[in-house]
Amino acid sequence: xxxxxxxxxxxxxxxxxxxxxxNVLEAEPPSLTKFHEEPVTASTKYLTEADEKPLKALTTVSxxxxxxxLPYLFRYARLRLNxxxxxVRITQNLEKSxxxxxxxxxxxxxxxxxxxxxxxxNVDATSRNKTRDIQWMEDDDKILLGLCAxxxxxxxxxxxxxxxxxxxxxxxxxxxxxxxxVVYTTHELAVxxxxxxxxxxxxxxxxxxxxxxxxxxxxRIVVAAxxxxxxxLVQSRMETDDAWAFEMPWHYLELSRPEPKKxxxxxxxxxKPEPPLPSCPSxxxxxxxxxRKWTHIGYNEGTSLPVYSSYEYQxxxxxxxxxxLLFFMSKNPQTxxxxxxxxxxxxxxxxxxxxxxxxxxxxxxxxxxxxxxxxLAPNPDSMILEERRGTADVNDLWAEWGMAYRGLxxxxxxxDGLQKVEILDYRTTDLMWKLNSLLVQNxxxxxxxxxxxxWMKKRTT
Numbered sequence: 001x002x003x004x005x006x007x008x009x010x011x012x013x014x015x016x017x018x019x020x021x022x023n024v025l026e027a028e029p030p031s032l033t034k035f036h037e038e039p040v041t042a043s044t045k046y047l048t049e050a051d052e053k054p055l056k057a058l059t060t061v062s063x064x065x066x067x068x069x070l071p072y073l074f075r076y077a078r079l080r081l082n083x084x085x086x087x088v089r090i091t092q093n094l095e096k097s098x099x100x101x102x103x104x105x106x107x108x109x110x111x112x113x114x115x116x117x118x119x120x121x122n123v124d125a126t127s128r129n130k131t132r133d134i135q136w137m138e139d140d141d142k143i144l145l146g147l148c149a150x151x152x153x154x155x156x157x158x159x160x161x162x163x164x165x166x167x168x169x170x171x172x173x174x175x176x177x178x179x180x181x182v183v184y185t186t187h188e189l190a191v192x193x194x195x196x197x198x199x200x201x202x203x204x205x206x207x208x209x210x211x212x213x214x215x216x217x218x219x220r221i222v223v224a225a226x227x228x229x230x231x232x233l234v235q236s237r238m239e240t241d242d243a244w245a246f247e248m249p250w251h252y253l254e255l256s257r258p259e260p261k262k263x264x265x266x267x268x269x270x271x272k273p274e275p276p277l278p279s280c281p282s283x284x285x286x287x288x289x290x291x292r293k294w295t296h297i298g299y300n301e302g303t304s305l306p307v308y309s310s311y312e313y314q315x316x317x318x319x320x321x322x323x324x325l326l327f328f329m330s331k332n333p334q335t336x337x338x339x340x341x342x343x344x345x346x347x348x349x350x351x352x353x354x355x356x357x358x359x360x361x362x363x364x365x366x367x368x369x370x371x372x373x374x375x376l377a378p379n380p381d382s383m384i385l386e387e388r389r390g391t392a393d394v395n396d397l398w399a400e401w402g403m404a405y406r407g408l409x410x411x412x413x414x415x416d417g418l419q420k421v422e423i424l425d426y427r428t429t430d431l432m433w434k435l436n437s438l439l440v441q442n443x444x445x446x447x448x449x450x451x452x453x454x455w456m457k458k459r460t461t
Contacts, residue, residue: 012068019069022054029076031182031222036347036375036424038384039224039250039302047224047252048078048182071177074169081185082160085152088144090133092118094151098143105140134200154187155201156233158208166215178216179259184224189232201232208233209288220256221288227251227319235287237324240317247306251321254298254345255288289329295342297325298373303349303384308392318355322346323362330365343371347424349378353403360411367417375424376404377431405438412439412448412455419457426453 007015019025030050040046055073059066088094088111095115098108118132136159137144137152169175223233230251231238299322307313329341344363348356356376363369378384385394412421425431439448439455448455 008062008064015065015068019058022058025055025072027055029180029182031076031078031180035222035252035254035298035300036345037300037379038349038382039248039252039300047222048184070172071174074174074178076180076182077165077169077178078182078184079165080161081156081183081187082154085149085154086137086160087134087153087155087157088137088141088147089131089151089153090114090135091131091151092128097147097151101143104143105138107135107138108141108143111135111144153190155189155204156185156208156229157204158211162208162211166211169216175216178218180220180222181212181216181218182222182224183233184222185229186226187229188226189228202235205232205235206287209291213291219259220254222255223253223288224250227321231319231321234289234321234325236321236328238319238321239324240319242307242316243319245307245310245313245316246304246318248302248304248319250302251319252298252300253322253325254296255292255294256296256298257292257294287328289325290332293340295340296344297322297341298345298347300347301351303378303388304351304355305349305384305388305392305397306390307352308350308396309390313392313396314352314354316352318352320355320358323359326359326362326365330362341366341368343373344369345373347375349376349384350397350401351376351404353400353407356404357407360407363411364415369415369417370419371422372418372420373422373424374408376401377425377428380428402434402438405435409439409441420454421448422454424453 007018010018016025029048031047034047055069059069059073090111092115095112098104098112104112114133134153134155136157169178223230225233227243227248227250228238230236230253234253301318301322304318307316307318310316346359363372385397408421412418423435425435436450439450447458449458450456
Protein backbone atom coordinates (compact mmCIF):
# COMPACT_ATOMS: atom_id res chain seq x y z
CA UNK A 1 0.00 0.00 0.00
CA UNK A 2 1.34 3.41 -0.95
CA UNK A 3 1.91 5.84 1.90
CA UNK A 4 -0.37 8.83 2.08
CA UNK A 5 0.78 11.58 -0.29
CA UNK A 6 0.35 15.15 0.88
CA UNK A 7 0.92 18.34 -1.04
CA UNK A 8 4.35 18.93 0.45
CA UNK A 9 5.61 15.75 -1.17
CA UNK A 10 5.13 17.33 -4.61
CA UNK A 11 8.08 18.73 -6.51
CA UNK A 12 8.35 22.51 -6.75
CA UNK A 13 7.30 22.48 -10.40
CA UNK A 14 4.12 20.58 -9.56
CA UNK A 15 3.37 22.87 -6.63
CA UNK A 16 3.61 25.90 -8.90
CA UNK A 17 1.33 24.17 -11.38
CA UNK A 18 -1.22 23.67 -8.60
CA UNK A 19 -0.92 27.31 -7.53
CA UNK A 20 -1.48 28.44 -11.13
CA UNK A 21 -5.06 27.18 -10.91
CA UNK A 22 -5.68 29.70 -8.14
CA ASN A 23 -4.91 32.54 -10.56
CA VAL A 24 -2.42 34.08 -8.15
CA LEU A 25 0.84 33.82 -10.07
CA GLU A 26 -0.14 36.01 -13.04
CA ALA A 27 -2.75 38.31 -11.47
CA GLU A 28 -2.48 41.99 -12.38
CA PRO A 29 -1.31 44.32 -9.59
CA PRO A 30 -3.76 46.87 -8.13
CA SER A 31 -1.47 49.69 -9.27
CA LEU A 32 -2.39 48.69 -12.82
CA THR A 33 -6.13 48.18 -12.36
CA LYS A 34 -6.58 51.27 -10.13
CA PHE A 35 -4.23 53.67 -11.89
CA HIS A 36 -6.99 55.59 -13.69
CA GLU A 37 -9.20 55.93 -10.63
CA GLU A 38 -9.22 59.23 -8.77
CA PRO A 39 -6.40 59.33 -6.20
CA VAL A 40 -8.19 59.04 -2.87
CA THR A 41 -7.60 61.41 0.00
CA ALA A 42 -7.04 58.70 2.59
CA SER A 43 -3.69 57.36 1.49
CA THR A 44 -1.53 56.66 -1.53
CA LYS A 45 -1.37 53.12 -0.15
CA TYR A 46 -4.82 52.57 -1.74
CA LEU A 47 -3.13 52.31 -5.12
CA THR A 48 -1.15 49.27 -3.98
CA GLU A 49 -3.82 47.54 -1.89
CA ALA A 50 -5.40 44.46 -3.48
CA ASP A 51 -8.96 43.56 -2.51
CA GLU A 52 -7.83 39.97 -1.96
CA LYS A 53 -4.34 38.68 -1.13
CA PRO A 54 -4.26 34.92 -1.77
CA LEU A 55 -0.60 34.87 -2.82
CA LYS A 56 0.50 36.60 0.36
CA ALA A 57 -1.60 34.15 2.38
CA LEU A 58 0.05 31.17 0.68
CA THR A 59 3.51 32.42 1.67
CA THR A 60 2.52 32.13 5.35
CA VAL A 61 1.74 28.39 5.15
CA SER A 62 5.30 27.13 5.44
CA UNK A 63 8.89 28.18 4.93
CA UNK A 64 9.12 26.08 1.76
CA UNK A 65 6.07 27.75 0.23
CA UNK A 66 7.40 31.17 1.16
CA UNK A 67 10.77 30.55 -0.53
CA UNK A 68 9.01 29.14 -3.58
CA UNK A 69 6.50 31.99 -3.92
CA LEU A 70 8.62 34.95 -2.81
CA PRO A 71 9.76 35.74 -6.38
CA TYR A 72 6.10 35.91 -7.44
CA LEU A 73 5.10 37.94 -4.40
CA PHE A 74 7.72 40.59 -5.15
CA ARG A 75 7.16 40.65 -8.90
CA TYR A 76 4.92 43.64 -8.21
CA ALA A 77 6.50 45.35 -5.23
CA ARG A 78 5.86 48.57 -3.37
CA LEU A 79 8.26 50.85 -1.51
CA ARG A 80 7.16 53.46 1.00
CA LEU A 81 9.45 56.41 1.48
CA ASN A 82 10.11 57.44 5.05
CA UNK A 83 7.33 59.60 6.38
CA UNK A 84 9.13 61.00 9.41
CA UNK A 85 11.09 64.25 9.34
CA UNK A 86 14.53 62.70 9.77
CA UNK A 87 16.46 65.59 8.23
CA VAL A 88 17.82 68.38 10.41
CA ARG A 89 18.17 71.92 9.13
CA ILE A 90 21.74 73.13 9.61
CA THR A 91 21.49 76.75 10.75
CA GLN A 92 23.55 78.99 12.96
CA ASN A 93 20.78 78.77 15.56
CA LEU A 94 21.24 74.99 15.74
CA GLU A 95 24.55 75.61 17.53
CA LYS A 96 22.64 76.67 20.64
CA SER A 97 20.75 73.37 20.70
CA UNK A 98 23.95 71.31 20.59
CA UNK A 99 26.50 73.24 22.65
CA UNK A 100 26.81 72.29 26.28
CA UNK A 101 24.71 69.16 25.84
CA UNK A 102 26.37 66.00 27.21
CA UNK A 103 26.34 62.74 25.30
CA UNK A 104 26.65 64.20 21.83
CA UNK A 105 27.18 61.63 19.07
CA UNK A 106 30.15 61.81 16.73
CA UNK A 107 27.83 63.00 13.97
CA UNK A 108 26.45 65.79 16.18
CA UNK A 109 30.01 66.90 16.98
CA UNK A 110 30.76 67.00 13.25
CA UNK A 111 27.71 69.23 12.72
CA UNK A 112 28.99 71.63 15.41
CA UNK A 113 32.30 71.86 13.58
CA UNK A 114 30.43 72.50 10.32
CA UNK A 115 28.45 75.35 11.88
CA UNK A 116 31.62 76.84 13.39
CA UNK A 117 33.03 77.07 9.87
CA UNK A 118 30.21 79.32 8.67
CA UNK A 119 30.86 83.03 8.46
CA UNK A 120 29.16 84.66 11.45
CA UNK A 121 25.94 86.38 10.52
CA ASN A 122 24.48 88.69 13.17
CA VAL A 123 22.20 90.73 10.95
CA ASP A 124 18.92 89.43 12.36
CA ALA A 125 17.21 86.33 13.68
CA THR A 126 15.88 85.44 10.25
CA SER A 127 19.36 85.31 8.75
CA ARG A 128 20.67 83.16 11.58
CA ASN A 129 17.82 80.72 10.97
CA LYS A 130 18.65 80.41 7.26
CA THR A 131 19.14 76.80 6.18
CA ARG A 132 22.73 76.27 5.04
CA ASP A 133 22.48 72.51 4.66
CA ILE A 134 20.34 69.58 5.76
CA GLN A 135 21.59 66.24 7.06
CA TRP A 136 20.03 62.87 7.83
CA MET A 137 19.74 62.19 11.57
CA GLU A 138 21.32 58.88 12.58
CA ASP A 139 19.79 56.63 15.23
CA ASP A 140 22.36 57.71 17.83
CA ASP A 141 21.75 61.44 17.26
CA LYS A 142 19.59 61.61 20.37
CA ILE A 143 19.79 65.40 20.73
CA LEU A 144 18.89 66.06 17.11
CA LEU A 145 16.06 63.54 17.18
CA GLY A 146 14.57 65.43 20.10
CA LEU A 147 14.45 68.76 18.28
CA CYS A 148 11.13 70.49 17.68
CA ALA A 149 9.47 70.20 14.29
CA UNK A 150 10.55 73.61 12.94
CA UNK A 151 14.21 72.50 13.02
CA UNK A 152 13.50 69.34 11.04
CA UNK A 153 12.30 68.70 7.51
CA UNK A 154 11.54 65.91 5.05
CA UNK A 155 12.86 65.13 1.58
CA UNK A 156 12.82 61.94 -0.53
CA UNK A 157 15.86 59.84 0.29
CA UNK A 158 17.40 56.39 0.01
CA UNK A 159 17.87 56.31 3.79
CA UNK A 160 15.57 54.21 5.95
CA UNK A 161 12.91 52.06 4.27
CA UNK A 162 14.47 52.07 0.76
CA UNK A 163 17.76 50.74 2.14
CA UNK A 164 15.96 48.04 4.13
CA UNK A 165 13.87 47.04 1.09
CA UNK A 166 16.87 46.69 -1.18
CA UNK A 167 18.75 44.70 1.46
CA UNK A 168 15.79 42.33 1.69
CA UNK A 169 15.62 41.63 -2.06
CA UNK A 170 19.39 41.14 -2.19
CA UNK A 171 19.43 38.78 0.82
CA UNK A 172 16.60 36.72 -0.69
CA UNK A 173 18.18 36.69 -4.17
CA UNK A 174 15.15 38.15 -5.93
CA UNK A 175 16.67 41.35 -7.35
CA UNK A 176 15.94 40.16 -10.89
CA UNK A 177 12.36 39.19 -10.05
CA UNK A 178 11.04 42.69 -9.34
CA UNK A 179 9.28 43.64 -12.58
CA UNK A 180 7.12 46.49 -11.30
CA UNK A 181 7.66 48.85 -8.37
CA VAL A 182 5.38 51.46 -6.80
CA VAL A 183 7.26 54.18 -4.91
CA TYR A 184 4.84 56.08 -2.70
CA THR A 185 4.74 58.62 0.08
CA THR A 186 2.05 60.57 1.92
CA HIS A 187 4.51 63.26 2.99
CA GLU A 188 4.27 66.67 1.39
CA LEU A 189 7.56 68.39 0.58
CA ALA A 190 7.75 71.86 2.14
CA VAL A 191 7.97 74.38 -0.69
CA UNK A 192 7.13 77.69 0.97
CA UNK A 193 9.98 78.39 3.39
CA UNK A 194 13.09 77.50 1.43
CA UNK A 195 14.07 74.92 4.01
CA UNK A 196 15.62 72.55 1.50
CA UNK A 197 18.62 73.73 -0.52
CA UNK A 198 18.00 72.72 -4.13
CA UNK A 199 21.42 71.13 -4.52
CA UNK A 200 20.81 68.87 -1.51
CA UNK A 201 17.37 67.87 -2.77
CA UNK A 202 18.75 67.09 -6.23
CA UNK A 203 21.61 65.12 -4.69
CA UNK A 204 19.36 62.97 -2.54
CA UNK A 205 16.78 62.27 -5.26
CA UNK A 206 19.57 61.40 -7.69
CA UNK A 207 21.15 59.10 -5.11
CA UNK A 208 17.79 57.46 -4.44
CA UNK A 209 17.14 56.50 -8.08
CA UNK A 210 20.74 55.42 -8.64
CA UNK A 211 20.70 53.22 -5.54
CA UNK A 212 17.42 51.69 -6.67
CA UNK A 213 18.39 50.92 -10.25
CA UNK A 214 21.84 49.53 -9.56
CA UNK A 215 20.14 46.92 -7.38
CA UNK A 216 16.90 46.13 -9.23
CA UNK A 217 15.81 46.74 -12.82
CA UNK A 218 12.00 46.99 -13.00
CA UNK A 219 10.25 47.41 -16.33
CA ARG A 220 7.53 49.53 -14.77
CA ILE A 221 7.81 52.29 -12.17
CA VAL A 222 4.84 54.02 -10.54
CA VAL A 223 5.28 57.06 -8.31
CA ALA A 224 2.38 58.11 -6.07
CA ALA A 225 2.87 61.28 -4.05
CA UNK A 226 1.45 64.70 -3.20
CA UNK A 227 2.19 67.16 -6.04
CA UNK A 228 5.17 68.92 -4.43
CA UNK A 229 6.80 65.62 -3.49
CA UNK A 230 6.06 64.21 -6.95
CA UNK A 231 7.75 67.22 -8.53
CA UNK A 232 10.88 66.58 -6.47
CA LEU A 233 10.95 62.83 -7.10
CA VAL A 234 10.74 63.16 -10.89
CA GLN A 235 12.84 66.36 -10.92
CA SER A 236 10.13 68.43 -12.57
CA ARG A 237 8.46 71.68 -11.50
CA MET A 238 5.18 72.83 -10.00
CA GLU A 239 5.34 76.42 -11.35
CA THR A 240 2.23 77.60 -9.56
CA ASP A 241 1.16 79.47 -6.45
CA ASP A 242 -2.39 78.19 -6.83
CA ALA A 243 -1.98 74.55 -5.81
CA TRP A 244 -4.09 75.22 -2.71
CA ALA A 245 -7.13 76.00 -4.89
CA PHE A 246 -7.02 72.64 -6.68
CA GLU A 247 -6.78 70.52 -3.51
CA MET A 248 -5.06 67.67 -5.34
CA PRO A 249 -3.99 65.20 -2.63
CA TRP A 250 -1.91 62.91 -4.84
CA HIS A 251 -0.63 62.51 -8.35
CA TYR A 252 0.23 59.19 -10.01
CA LEU A 253 3.03 58.76 -12.56
CA GLU A 254 3.68 55.56 -14.50
CA LEU A 255 6.78 54.84 -16.63
CA SER A 256 7.17 51.53 -18.42
CA ARG A 257 9.11 49.78 -21.17
CA PRO A 258 8.84 46.36 -22.80
CA GLU A 259 10.57 43.40 -21.20
CA PRO A 260 13.27 41.85 -23.38
CA LYS A 261 11.79 39.10 -25.52
CA LYS A 262 12.66 35.56 -24.58
CA UNK A 263 12.80 32.43 -26.67
CA UNK A 264 14.41 31.32 -29.83
CA UNK A 265 14.91 33.46 -32.87
CA UNK A 266 17.50 35.41 -34.72
CA UNK A 267 19.89 37.24 -32.47
CA UNK A 268 19.20 40.55 -34.19
CA UNK A 269 15.46 40.10 -33.51
CA UNK A 270 15.95 39.77 -29.77
CA UNK A 271 15.81 42.85 -27.56
CA LYS A 272 19.00 43.18 -25.62
CA PRO A 273 18.93 44.06 -21.91
CA GLU A 274 20.00 47.59 -21.16
CA PRO A 275 23.61 47.96 -20.04
CA PRO A 276 24.28 48.59 -16.35
CA LEU A 277 24.50 52.14 -15.11
CA PRO A 278 27.96 53.74 -15.30
CA SER A 279 29.86 53.87 -12.04
CA CYS A 280 29.84 57.68 -12.04
CA PRO A 281 26.72 58.71 -13.96
CA SER A 282 25.92 62.37 -14.50
CA UNK A 283 22.95 63.92 -12.74
CA UNK A 284 20.77 64.08 -15.87
CA UNK A 285 21.32 60.35 -16.42
CA UNK A 286 19.88 59.69 -12.96
CA UNK A 287 16.65 61.62 -13.58
CA UNK A 288 13.86 59.07 -13.49
CA UNK A 289 12.75 60.01 -17.02
CA UNK A 290 16.25 59.29 -18.38
CA UNK A 291 17.40 56.39 -16.25
CA ARG A 292 15.83 53.89 -18.63
CA LYS A 293 14.41 54.01 -22.16
CA TRP A 294 10.78 54.30 -21.19
CA THR A 295 8.26 53.87 -24.01
CA HIS A 296 5.09 54.69 -22.05
CA ILE A 297 4.11 57.50 -19.69
CA GLY A 298 0.90 57.51 -17.66
CA TYR A 299 -0.19 60.45 -15.50
CA ASN A 300 -3.20 60.83 -13.22
CA GLU A 301 -3.74 64.28 -11.68
CA GLY A 302 -7.02 63.43 -10.02
CA THR A 303 -9.61 66.18 -10.28
CA SER A 304 -9.51 69.96 -10.62
CA LEU A 305 -13.10 70.22 -9.41
CA PRO A 306 -12.37 72.30 -6.24
CA VAL A 307 -10.84 75.18 -8.23
CA TYR A 308 -14.18 75.90 -9.90
CA SER A 309 -15.50 77.08 -6.52
CA SER A 310 -12.81 79.78 -6.28
CA TYR A 311 -13.00 83.35 -7.52
CA GLU A 312 -11.89 83.78 -11.16
CA TYR A 313 -11.01 80.09 -11.40
CA GLN A 314 -10.04 80.44 -15.06
CA UNK A 315 -6.93 82.40 -14.08
CA UNK A 316 -5.67 79.75 -11.67
CA UNK A 317 -2.74 77.52 -12.61
CA UNK A 318 -2.71 73.82 -11.73
CA UNK A 319 0.56 72.04 -10.81
CA UNK A 320 2.38 71.56 -14.12
CA UNK A 321 4.44 68.52 -13.25
CA UNK A 322 3.66 66.46 -16.35
CA UNK A 323 4.10 69.51 -18.57
CA UNK A 324 7.62 70.18 -17.31
CA LEU A 325 8.51 66.51 -17.27
CA LEU A 326 7.69 66.35 -20.99
CA PHE A 327 9.36 69.72 -21.57
CA PHE A 328 12.66 68.60 -20.03
CA MET A 329 12.51 65.33 -21.94
CA SER A 330 11.99 67.21 -25.21
CA LYS A 331 15.03 69.42 -24.49
CA ASN A 332 17.32 66.66 -23.31
CA PRO A 333 19.70 65.41 -26.05
CA GLN A 334 19.16 61.86 -24.80
CA THR A 335 15.39 61.97 -25.34
CA UNK A 336 14.55 64.73 -27.83
CA UNK A 337 13.40 63.20 -31.10
CA UNK A 338 14.34 59.71 -30.03
CA UNK A 339 11.95 56.90 -30.98
CA UNK A 340 11.23 55.77 -27.46
CA UNK A 341 8.04 57.44 -26.18
CA UNK A 342 5.33 55.48 -27.98
CA UNK A 343 2.26 55.95 -25.78
CA UNK A 344 0.91 58.39 -23.21
CA UNK A 345 -2.08 58.07 -20.90
CA UNK A 346 -3.53 61.18 -19.26
CA UNK A 347 -6.25 61.24 -16.60
CA UNK A 348 -7.48 64.56 -15.23
CA UNK A 349 -11.09 65.08 -14.22
CA UNK A 350 -12.43 68.46 -15.37
CA UNK A 351 -9.03 70.08 -16.01
CA UNK A 352 -8.93 73.68 -17.13
CA UNK A 353 -8.84 73.66 -20.93
CA UNK A 354 -5.70 75.79 -21.08
CA UNK A 355 -3.87 73.39 -18.74
CA UNK A 356 -4.73 70.45 -21.00
CA UNK A 357 -3.83 72.42 -24.12
CA UNK A 358 -0.31 73.24 -22.89
CA UNK A 359 0.43 69.60 -22.18
CA UNK A 360 -1.08 68.49 -25.49
CA UNK A 361 1.05 70.87 -27.57
CA UNK A 362 4.22 69.43 -26.06
CA UNK A 363 3.37 66.04 -27.56
CA UNK A 364 4.31 67.45 -30.95
CA UNK A 365 7.91 67.26 -29.70
CA UNK A 366 7.64 63.46 -29.65
CA UNK A 367 7.20 62.22 -33.24
CA UNK A 368 7.47 58.60 -32.07
CA UNK A 369 4.18 58.87 -30.14
CA UNK A 370 1.57 56.59 -31.72
CA UNK A 371 -1.01 56.03 -28.95
CA UNK A 372 -2.77 58.51 -26.70
CA UNK A 373 -5.27 57.68 -23.95
CA UNK A 374 -7.37 60.43 -22.39
CA UNK A 375 -9.97 60.72 -19.62
CA LEU A 376 -11.34 64.15 -18.70
CA ALA A 377 -14.71 63.27 -17.10
CA PRO A 378 -15.60 61.19 -14.03
CA ASN A 379 -16.17 57.44 -14.32
CA PRO A 380 -19.83 56.49 -14.98
CA ASP A 381 -20.29 55.28 -11.37
CA SER A 382 -18.46 58.21 -9.77
CA MET A 383 -20.25 60.38 -7.20
CA ILE A 384 -17.72 63.20 -7.42
CA LEU A 385 -20.17 65.80 -8.73
CA GLU A 386 -22.62 65.10 -5.92
CA GLU A 387 -19.97 64.94 -3.19
CA ARG A 388 -17.30 67.50 -4.15
CA ARG A 389 -18.85 70.09 -6.44
CA GLY A 390 -19.12 72.70 -3.72
CA THR A 391 -20.27 76.05 -5.12
CA ALA A 392 -18.98 75.36 -8.63
CA ASP A 393 -21.32 76.06 -11.54
CA VAL A 394 -21.79 72.75 -13.37
CA ASN A 395 -21.98 74.67 -16.67
CA ASP A 396 -18.40 75.88 -16.13
CA LEU A 397 -17.19 72.30 -15.67
CA TRP A 398 -18.66 71.07 -18.93
CA ALA A 399 -17.64 74.21 -20.80
CA GLU A 400 -13.95 73.59 -19.95
CA TRP A 401 -14.40 69.90 -20.76
CA GLY A 402 -15.82 70.77 -24.17
CA MET A 403 -13.03 73.24 -24.96
CA ALA A 404 -10.46 70.61 -24.05
CA TYR A 405 -11.94 68.11 -26.51
CA ARG A 406 -12.28 70.73 -29.26
CA GLY A 407 -8.56 71.32 -28.92
CA LEU A 408 -7.87 67.59 -28.96
CA UNK A 409 -9.86 67.18 -32.18
CA UNK A 410 -7.81 69.87 -33.91
CA UNK A 411 -4.64 68.27 -32.54
CA UNK A 412 -5.43 65.00 -34.35
CA UNK A 413 -4.62 66.62 -37.68
CA UNK A 414 -1.27 68.04 -36.55
CA UNK A 415 0.61 65.04 -35.10
CA ASP A 416 1.78 62.92 -38.01
CA GLY A 417 2.83 59.90 -35.98
CA LEU A 418 -0.30 59.50 -33.87
CA GLN A 419 -2.32 56.42 -34.90
CA LYS A 420 -4.82 55.84 -32.09
CA VAL A 421 -6.54 58.05 -29.52
CA GLU A 422 -8.49 56.16 -26.87
CA ILE A 423 -11.11 58.27 -25.07
CA LEU A 424 -12.27 56.72 -21.82
CA ASP A 425 -15.14 59.21 -21.51
CA TYR A 426 -16.99 57.15 -24.14
CA ARG A 427 -17.77 54.73 -21.31
CA THR A 428 -20.34 57.26 -20.08
CA THR A 429 -23.37 56.78 -22.30
CA ASP A 430 -24.64 60.35 -21.83
CA LEU A 431 -21.38 61.76 -23.22
CA MET A 432 -21.19 59.71 -26.44
CA TRP A 433 -23.23 62.06 -28.63
CA LYS A 434 -21.47 65.17 -27.34
CA LEU A 435 -18.02 63.62 -27.86
CA ASN A 436 -18.86 62.56 -31.40
CA SER A 437 -20.11 66.06 -32.15
CA LEU A 438 -17.01 67.77 -30.73
CA LEU A 439 -14.51 65.45 -32.38
CA VAL A 440 -16.11 65.29 -35.83
CA GLN A 441 -16.81 69.02 -36.17
CA ASN A 442 -13.32 70.07 -35.08
CA UNK A 443 -11.24 67.39 -36.83
CA UNK A 444 -9.27 69.44 -39.36
CA UNK A 445 -7.68 66.59 -41.25
CA UNK A 446 -10.85 64.46 -41.40
CA UNK A 447 -8.47 61.49 -41.63
CA UNK A 448 -9.74 59.75 -38.50
CA UNK A 449 -12.55 57.32 -37.90
CA UNK A 450 -14.25 56.16 -34.71
CA UNK A 451 -13.79 52.57 -33.56
CA UNK A 452 -15.40 51.74 -30.21
CA UNK A 453 -13.90 54.00 -27.52
CA UNK A 454 -11.06 55.12 -29.79
CA TRP A 455 -10.39 57.21 -32.88
CA MET A 456 -8.09 55.54 -35.41
CA LYS A 457 -6.15 57.18 -38.20
CA LYS A 458 -7.45 56.07 -41.58
CA ARG A 459 -5.01 54.07 -43.64
CA THR A 460 -3.95 55.59 -46.91
CA THR A 461 -3.83 53.38 -49.98
